[in-house]
Amino acid sequence: xxxxxxxxxxxxxxxxxxxxxxxxxxxxxxxxxxxxxxxxxxxxxxxxxxxxxxxxxxxxxxxxxxxxxxxxxxxxxxxxxxxxxxxxxxxxxxxxxxxxxxxxxxxxxxxxxxxxxxxxxxxxxxxxxxxxxxxxxxxxxxxxxxxxxxxxxxxxxxxxxxxxxxxxxxxxxxxxxxxxxxxxxxxxxxxxxxxxxxxxxxxxxxxxxxxxxxxxxxxxxxxxxxxxxxxxxxxxx
Amino acid sequence: xxxxxxxxxxxxxxxxxxxxxxxxxxxxxxxxxxxxxxxxxxxxxxxxxxxxxxxxxxxxxxxxxxxxxxxxxxxxxxxxxxxxxxxxxxxxxxxxxxxxxxxxxxxxxxxxxxxxxxxxxxxxxxxxxxxxxxxxxxxxxxxxxxxxxxxxxxxxxxxxxxxxxxxxxxxxxxxxxxxxxxxxxxxxxxxxxxxxxxxxxxxxxxxxxxxxxxxxxxxxxxxxxxxxxxxxxxxxxxxxxxxxxxxxxxxxxxxxxxxxxxxxxxxxxxxxxxxxxxxxxxxxxxxxxxxxxxxxxxxxxxxxxxxxxxxxxxxxxxxxxxxxxxxxxxxxxxxxxxxxxxxxxxxxxxxxxxxxxxxxxxxxxxxxxxxxxxxxxxxxxxxxxxxxxxxxxxxxxxxxxxxxxxxxxxxxxxxxxxxxxxxxxxxxxxxxxxxxxxxxxxxxxxxxxxxxxxxxxxxxxxxxxxxxxxxxxxxxxxxxxxxxxxxxxxxxxxxxxxxxxxxxxxxxxxxxxxxxxxxxxxxxxxxxxxxxxxxxxxxxxxxxxxxxxx
Numbered sequence: 001x002x003x004x005x006x007x008x009x010x011x012x013x014x015x016x017x018x019x020x021x022x023x024x025x026x027x028x029x030x031x032x033x034x035x036x037x038x039x040x041x042x043x044x045x046x047x048x049x050x051x052x053x054x055x056x057x058x059x060x061x062x063x064x065x066x067x068x069x070x071x072x073x074x075x076x077x078x079x080x081x082x083x084x085x086x087x088x089x090x091x092x093x094x095x096x097x098x099x100x101x102x103x104x105x106x107x108x109x110x111x112x113x114x115x116x117x118x119x120x121x122x123x124x125x126x127x128x129x130x131x132x133x134x135x136x137x138x139x140x141x142x143x144x145x146x147x148x149x150x151x152x153x154x155x156x157x158x159x160x161x162x163x164x165x166x167x168x169x170x171x172x173x174x175x176x177x178x179x180x181x182x183x184x185x186x187x188x189x190x191x192x193x194x195x196x197x198x199x200x201x202x203x204x205x206x207x208x209x210x211x212x213x214x215x216x217x218x219x220x221x222x223x224x225x226x227x228x229x230x231x232x233x234x235x236x237x
Numbered sequence: 238x239x240x241x242x243x244x245x246x247x248x249x250x251x252x253x254x255x256x257x258x259x260x261x262x263x264x265x266x267x268x269x270x271x272x273x274x275x276x277x278x279x280x281x282x283x284x285x286x287x288x289x290x291x292x293x294x295x296x297x298x299x300x301x302x303x304x305x306x307x308x309x310x311x312x313x314x315x316x317x318x319x320x321x322x323x324x325x326x327x328x329x330x331x332x333x334x335x336x337x338x339x340x341x342x343x344x345x346x347x348x349x350x351x352x353x354x355x356x357x358x359x360x361x362x363x364x365x366x367x368x369x370x371x372x373x374x375x376x377x378x379x380x381x382x383x384x385x386x387x388x389x390x391x392x393x394x395x396x397x398x399x400x401x402x403x404x405x406x407x408x409x410x411x412x413x414x415x416x417x418x419x420x421x422x423x424x425x426x427x428x429x430x431x432x433x434x435x436x437x438x439x440x441x442x443x444x445x446x447x448x449x450x451x452x453x454x455x456x457x458x459x460x461x462x463x464x465x466x467x468x469x470x471x472x473x474x475x476x477x478x479x480x481x482x483x484x485x486x487x488x489x490x491x492x493x494x495x496x497x498x499x500x501x502x503x504x505x506x507x508x509x510x511x512x513x514x515x516x517x518x519x520x521x522x523x524x525x526x527x528x529x530x531x532x533x534x535x536x537x538x539x540x541x542x543x544x545x546x547x548x549x550x551x552x553x554x555x556x557x558x559x560x561x562x563x564x565x566x567x568x569x570x571x572x573x574x575x576x577x578x579x580x581x582x583x584x585x586x587x588x589x590x591x592x593x594x595x596x597x598x599x600x601x602x603x604x605x606x607x608x609x610x611x612x613x614x615x616x617x618x619x620x621x622x623x624x625x626x627x628x629x630x631x632x633x634x635x636x637x638x639x640x641x642x643x644x645x646x647x648x649x650x651x652x653x654x655x656x657x658x659x660x661x662x663x664x665x666x667x668x669x670x671x672x673x674x675x676x677x678x679x680x681x682x683x684x685x686x687x688x689x690x691x692x693x694x695x696x697x698x699x700x701x702x703x704x705x706x707x708x709x710x711x712x713x714x715x716x717x718x719x720x721x722x723x724x725x726x727x728x729x730x731x732x733x734x735x736x737x738x739x740x741x742x743x744x745x746x747x748x749x750x751x752x753x754x755x756x757x758x759x760x761x762x763x764x765x766x767x768x769x770x771x772x773x774x775x776x777x778x779x780x781x782x783x784x785x786x787x
Contacts, residue, residue, distance in 0.1 A: 002484040002506045003279035037623040045628070066298060069287040069458065079506070080664050084304035124624070136621030139630040141565060141701045147627075149620025151706040152610045152640070154559045154714045157293075157300045157325050157454070170623050178612035179291040194628070195635040197577060197612050199288075200449065206288030207458040209447040214409065216578035217448065221410035223389060223430065224418075230391035234402030 001078050006066075008073040013057040013064055013184030020060040021093070025116070027052055029100050030169075032116045036123050037173040043194045046173055054176030054185030059093050062086060064184070071182040071203035088161060092168065099130075099165035106130065131166045241509055247271040247480075248781070250501055250515035252487045252530065255332020256765040257748035258521030259465030259473065260380070264773035266478035270781070273480045273513055274473075275503050278329035280483035283467065286458040288451030290611045299327040299336055299456065305664040308525065309671045312710060318658060318671050324556060324713025326523055330483055331456075331466030333523075333716050334762060338453040338581050339434030339462060341386055341763040342603060343377050346370045346397045347591060348757045354592070355599055361648040361677050362553055364754045367726050367735040370397050376767035383472075384766065385440055385463040388432035395587035405437045409448065412574050413639045414583025417606035420698035421586060431585045431605060434463035434762070443467070452580035453607070465766075488667055490518055490534040490543050490745065498543075498745045504665065516784040517744040517776070521769075524554065524718025524751045528655045529670040531722070544722075544739040549732050551656050553649040553723050554674060555756035557715040558708050560684050561642035562692035563609055563617045564700030565634050571699050573636040576608025583607075589687060590758055598682035600646040602758035604691060609640050618704050641691035644715060645684050645708075646758030648677040655721050674711050684708055717761050722751040736780075737772045744784065748772060
């Protein structure tokens with residue numbers, strides 16, 4: 001069946017609380033790592049947004065790749081597209097499984113304990129070692145120092161197939177924090193709240209016209225050239 | 238043995254159902270011709286769309302999966318091509334008009350005669366178009382009114398004459414648009430509402446966009462965004478003369494002993510193979526897939542690919558490039574920009590479009606402001622990637638950032654081309670398109686100058702920090718694929734004639750952007766549709782009377 005005919009399966013990323021793919025230890029380790037990537041401060045962070053659940057569901061299989069448009073249920077992929085995603089998920093599973101082993105190895109080396117038991121400072125140090133770069137310093141409009149973030153994709157599709165474990169983990173953490181809640185993260189839209197994105201209450205609300213951003217636009221703006229003779233020539237009766 | 242029946246022969250077979258293919262289908266089927274459309278992608282409907290950033294930008298629901306449909310790129314003949322998702326463009330019913338932002342400016346009159354204006358530019362294959370603005374104007378108007386557009390006619394002081402205004406009023410202004418307009422006015426420059434492929438008032442049974450903010454790269458679950466999916470294709474289907482078959486992958490155009498096209502060979506979604514015969518074949522696969530299909534269609538009569546006796550199929554490829562400057566604003570000083578509100582684009586300017594040689598380069602592009610992404614993919618160069626600094630930067634600048642972009646008017650160069658990769662195959666076992674491309678020196682000069690200028694505009698707008706994002710090479714990030722079956726009067730230097738008919742195969746046509754003799758500095762879809770309508774009219778009035786029944 002072609003993509004347009006994929007059926008919707010009535011499942012949710014929240015059907016069970018805990019892991020589907022990860023072991024309990026893997027879950028705890030990734031949860032701790034995401035909490036250093038988007039930490040909790042006076043606003044919630046990755047831990048409160050349940051980013052680890054987002055990552056677990058992404059790795060669980062092709063059943064949680066594409067939600068139904070209205071966010072109720074998930075599309076059952078078929079054919080070549082499903083096989084491509086199986087391959088992609090396999091590769092990511094390997095990155096995560098091996099990455100978690102590496103986090104623990106570095107933790108043992110540094111402080112004699114697995115990653116999840118380290119202090120936040122030691123966890124940061126392990127992530128620095130893993131990323132082979134220092135933890136990004138505070139960004140300032142005046143300073144010339146630059147972080148590692150790249151240009152926006154020009155709103156083109158983003159391909160993460162070429163990322164290795166650490167940058168993949170960072171990107172997936174962002175995706176879980178800022179993506180639509182149906183994917184299992186961004187619990188209660190807290191990621192959006194942190195940055196001031198007044199996003200839709202549900203995917204369905206983006207379809208039926210009930211969600212609009214008009215209040216953030218300049219309603220009723222008059223164009224300065226509305227009365228220009230060249231414009232009036234084309235005025236409709 | 239195939240259990241399914243071979244299809245009945247028809248008048249016209251159209252490969253692809255995007256901007257060009259759907260326009261041709263509408264015009265020909267409304268005139269009573271029997272038309273079959275073969276689209277390799279799915280026929281997704283508006284109800285498959287919603288405001289889901291991960292689905293449409295990160296998991297690529299409507300973009301080709303590079304694991305299934307890879308392409309390769311190399312800068313020149315001396316280097317090995319590598320697999321890349323070059324010029325991702327939705328391969329679905331509706332094609333590029335499903336994901337697009339719907340920018341529909343018209344070409345400038347100068348765009349039709351660059352060779353006359355600039356002469357022989359070394360290293361480039363600059364030519365005049367074999368048609369003029371005056372020939373295309375009636376079709377621009379037809380498409381603007383049939384397809385559904387919005388804008389303020391007469392407000393672009395650089396625009397050529399037009400016979401009629403837009404059917405619906407300009408779309409509402411965004412904060413980013415206002416910021417851009419204010420800065421441009423301060424610098425003595427002009428702006429005007431972006432002409433948009435959208436309806437802003439009830440029109441032809443359609444309702445305005447909900448302004449849910451999910452616009453550029455998102456198909457519209459409503460009927461506000463104009464796409465061929467919700468306009469020309471339903472028009473064509475309604476005639477009863479257009480049989481559109483999605484998930485059907487054409488692998489070869491067939492020719493008879495007389496050198497005329499007889500039809501196409503294709504596979505349906507189950508992998509079953511069919512031959513669809515027709516009296517004419519119109520190829521509308523886009524500027525990369527179209528030359529690929531012609532080059533794959535080798536036969537005794539056409540050993541180098543169909544219609545490629547001149548060796549020009551695939552050459553002179555241009556892709557535009559979207560480059561920009563990012564501006565970061567101080568939240569203590571500036572009001573929020575709310576870049577996610579509205580529909581990505583709002584205003585634009587043509588003040589830098591026409592050549593001014595004092596800038597150190599020829600040609601120019603339209604410029605337009607926009608947000609720098611929805612929450613997940615929002616970024617700027619130098620953004621901290623993790624830790625407290627990352628969270629702080631997201632909080633500080635998500636609502637206090639914007640960019641001003643350009644569409645590079647790149648020069649055609651004969652060696653820049655699309656051909657068949659000798660080793661890489663797609664999931665169907667067919668050779669993939671290989672792109673060989675190095676920008677002309679004028680492309681770099683134009684791009685650097687305009688990106689710097691856009692930075693000055695951001696500073697005038699109050700940005701505290703401006704970050705230029707310049708190209709290192711062309712990546713195909715505009716989804717504009719142009720020039721690969723060049724239109725011209727001379728069969729030795731072009732592939733199709735002024736009616737987009739093959740010089741060598743009299744019943745074979747190319748109606749997508751492959752025909753563009755030069756790139757222009759604007760989005761091509763409106764011109765693709767207007768030209769497809771013009772050439773389909775020619776088929777109706779002239780060519781079809783010469784078709785034989787065999």
